[in-house]
Amino acid sequence: MSELILHNELPRGHEAEAAALYWEAFGGKLGKLLGPDDKGRQFFAKTVNPEAVIAATDKTGRLLGIAAHKAGVNGFSTATTADLFRHYGLGALWRLIPLAMLERDAPKGTLQMDGICVAETARGQGVGSALFDALFDYARQNGFTHVTLDVIDTNPRAEALYERLGFIATGEETTGPLKPLLGFNSATKMVLTL
Helix, strand or coil, X not given: XXXXXXXXXXXCCCHHHXXXXXXXXXXXXXXXXXXXXXXXXXXXXXHXXXXXXXXXXXXXXXXEEEEEEXXXXXXXXXXXXXXXXXXXXXXXXXXXXXXXXXXXXXXXXXXXXXXXXXXXXXCCCCHHHHXXXXXXHHHHHCCCCEEEEEEECCCHHHHHHHHHXXXXXXXXXXCHHHHHHHXXXXXXXXXXXX
16 A cells, blocks of 8 residues: 555545545445435535544545544534535434434543544555544544444444454443434444543
8 A cells, every 4th residue: 555644634625535435434324314325425525524534645645534533513524403404405304303313422531433434445454543543642632531432233343343442332322213214223332541
């Protein structure tokens, strides 16, 4: 692989690429709420929050992966209710409650992971590991003592990876009657102490 360059913010001009990566990773979870695919990618491209994205590019500027985080109000997306109505029209109404259920705020001193995604052509080349290292460094440099994330029950490989990185499961939340809409039954909260 060519030289990997890490950025503490998403470089300008990569919003659509970052949205496509995010949708590729999480479209299965978000597709029924924010799809179809083209509409979901467009929604994220218009609302991506560059300050909440650690990005990996090669020396030509090609986006290889992203690690999104949430330290305040916004994570990967800055979308508001008004953005939902602008993009989905009256269809935003039925989306509001399920989307609110997916929203997470981290406790004080904790950085919330909001997704990690690596381009298919860059997988198995250390990009994901470099993004995790950069995310943990970012958290330490900004005074966070913990990193937290949620992993859904349909992704046991990710949960095993997080355990290898030192994350510990601290609780589980079920989706209840929203399972058919969300496509998963539960999410496990995991925490890493830095």
